[in-house]
Amino acid sequence: MWESDISKYREVYEAELALLSSEVRNDSQLTESYLAPDFAEIGRSGRRWVRKDLVAALQSEPAGILPQTSEWLFNPVGPGLVLVTYRIQNHATASRHSSLWELQGPVLRYHQGTPVVKD
Template structure:
């Protein structure tokens, strides 16, 4: 019986890359990790460049102590999430240890947050340990790889997680998680990292800016990545409230040297971590 491992997915950072690359010791391991998408020797820059592909979101998986134990990426289109670059720290692998199953569980949760109802993946046909792990996690073979004999296609259908055991269920925990996520989006390092911002924004995210302009998700990610000179602002007057349908409404004030503004955000908290659904800012009149 596999041990239940507490694991969480978070946006992958550049600080993770060295450790992930160290898990892939040779060209054969690289082929199992990425097929022909990457070349040996694998470098941090090569992995970073691949996962800067439009629409691809990369995640690091951490355990209860915050140690990096795995990695995966997702690309969602038409309700289907393509799961790729799946790897567990080699030191934590082995039947009965639960790390592979835990990683696939949190990958499914992240796919649901990004709007997917099905997770699909390609696995090298000769990689029998991986195929067994996917089967134990609920994946089934949906194509025999007749066009590519070296590849087996598998998928798993699921409902986005709303079980209290995996969702943010306690009121104070929800509010703390939302505040931390909101502050993360006010961090210059986060705003410059399209992967991290993308993981924090709902697929249908909309913002009404202080100028009145309406911003969609892709526009927001691109604008923040190109932003220059942003400094983490001073904030105060934080207020939180639960909204029907698994959401939290948060309002707060940004206090600036020249002008202040009032902000309101609606966060979806049905998954293991919040995602921002809507944001609006309004410049306050001078006092």
């Protein structure tokens, strides 16, 4: 069942926001601390990333402001696992994101970003 109560999943919410911040993205050790060893991502471009490649790419990313997020939803999908979805709005573009988190840690197992096409 989808839930919008962030307080119930505060640690996951804060970890997801941390991974959007330049402070974490530019620090490989900090980034790795949030990602499962077998982490995978499908980026907005459709590219598949694995942990080591994503960490290396993020380290060289220019610093930026934390993106505007909204429409947070949480769905417990199994023991100790929650599926999180939310929307990011950056200037003229928007994207929807989904992340699979282990609650213990929390540790990110999988992430996908999908561009929102204007009607």
